[in-house]
Amino acid sequence: MPSSVIPPVPHYESAPVTTEHLEYADLAVIDISQANSAEGRAQLALKVRDAMSTNGFFYVVGHGYSSDQMKRMFDIADVPFSRVNDEEKQKYVAQTKQTGSYQGYKLRQYWHIDGGVRDQIENYNINHDVTRRTHPEAVRPLLPEISQLAFHSHMNVLHPILRLLALGLELPEDTLVNLHKWESQSETYVRFMKYYPRHSEDEEKTNGVWLKGHTDFGTISILYSQPVAALQILTRDSEWKWVEHIENAIVVNAGDAMEFLSGGYYRATIHRVVQPPPDQRQYTRLGIFYFCMTDDDVRLVPLVASPLLQRVGFKRWFEKDEDAPLMSEWRKARTSAYGQTALLKSNTEARIEEEVINGVIVKHYN
Numbered sequence: 001m002p003s004s005v006i007p008p009v010p011h012y013e014s015a016p017v018t019t020e021h022l023e024y025a026d027l028a029v030i031d032i033s034q035a036n037s038a039e040g041r042a043q044l045a046l047k048v049r050d051a052m053s054t055n056g057f058f059y060v061v062g063h064g065y066s067s068d069q070m071k072r073m074f075d076i077a078d079v080p081f082s083r084v085n086d087e088e089k090q091k092y093v094a095q096t097k098q099t100g101s102y103q104g105y106k107l108r109q110y111w112h113i114d115g116g117v118r119d120q121i122e123n124y125n126i127n128h129d130v131t132r133r134t135h136p137e138a139v140r141p142l143l144p145e146i147s148q149l150a151f152h153s154h155m156n157v158l159h160p161i162l163r164l165l166a167l168g169l170e171l172p173e174d175t176l177v178n179l180h181k182w183e184s185q186s187e188t189y190v191r192f193m194k195y196y197p198r199h200s201e202d203e204e205k206t207n208g209v210w211l212k213g214h215t216d217f218g219t220i221s222i223l224y225s226q227p228v229a230a231l232q233i234l235t236r237d238s239e240w241k242w243v244e245h246i247e248n249a250i251v252v253n254a255g256d257a258m259e260f261l262s263g264g265y266y267r268a269t270i271h272r273v274v275q276p277p278p279d280q281r282q283y284t285r286l287g288i289f290y291f292c293m294t295d296d297d298v299r300l301v302p303l304v305a306s307p308l309l310q311r312v313g314f315k316r317w318f319e320k321d322e323d324a325p326l327m328s329e330w331r332k333a334r335t336s337a338y339g340q341t342a343l344l345k346s347n348t349e350a351r352i353e354e355e356v357i358n359g360v361i362v363k364h365y366n
């Protein structure tokens, strides 16, 4: 960093933790600091494999950022929304439909949710290489810290998790790390996301759904836990369960690309965002994410060298490996279609809508 002076930013005060009794999902807690030794990794690998084959979501603690560092990051995360005016935001709007990339702003009302209601969510997305694009003036002094958060998420969270997932498949432990190099051209990015409270008519028309049930399209999604309860996962018993806030923890799940690479062994769990409980309804909800993808040129085919997959069997989505999409192709197709294309009602279940992307059925849940 060129200067040791930390630029001042206004404090973002998030909602107090809810006192409501919600049905929370029972998720494993992985202390990633234990992954520093080979013995620790062997133990954690079993725990992660178990978590991935049940809920598909788990918490990570011991990741090395303090609560105070994370508080500062949440203050920074609010800057693209509260310190940039509408006119400047327009200049940095992502050309999502044309480029299949979210880099820049996604402003409110871009996604269709249900019954003609559009979303009340603003995103600002920054590639892990923060120099790939220019940024609004208020964000520029904060880029060293945003870049550091990306690097931290990549090296101290993503890579250790990928080692555990590779060990779980009985593969050499750097197999997945080698597909997610920090220096490579990839879409892996930081997302700041702000949800604004909605009118009651919108809540009624959408049944309180803010972001429809979906799978993420990358390999691993890293979500820095925040207090406003709204995220729910669809359990293997087909029940929606809330994800509880744990101070300074990270919520982790796998996306489509991990499901493809693991031949269906590590499944992409469906999750959605709904209206928070009554005591948190008047607050905005600010999120920090690190969405991870393999390097652009990785073809999403099953890692057939895995002794485990050879024993238990695995799924192929594409008969011939050369027909499977590259990570960049899958990401572009999913991104440009999301919330924009007309969805068809599923033949099998009323609450599911479907679209076909690269020959694969992608489901959206209400």
Ligand SMILES: O=C(O)CCC(=O)C(=O)O
Binding pocket: 193, 211, 216, 223, 230, 231, 271, 272, 273, 287
């Ligand atoms: O806001 C959240 O908690 C989850 C958002 C999400 O699922 C996504 O952006 O893919």
Ligand SMILES: [Fe+2]
Binding pocket: 214, 215, 216, 271
């Ligand atoms: Fe998601």
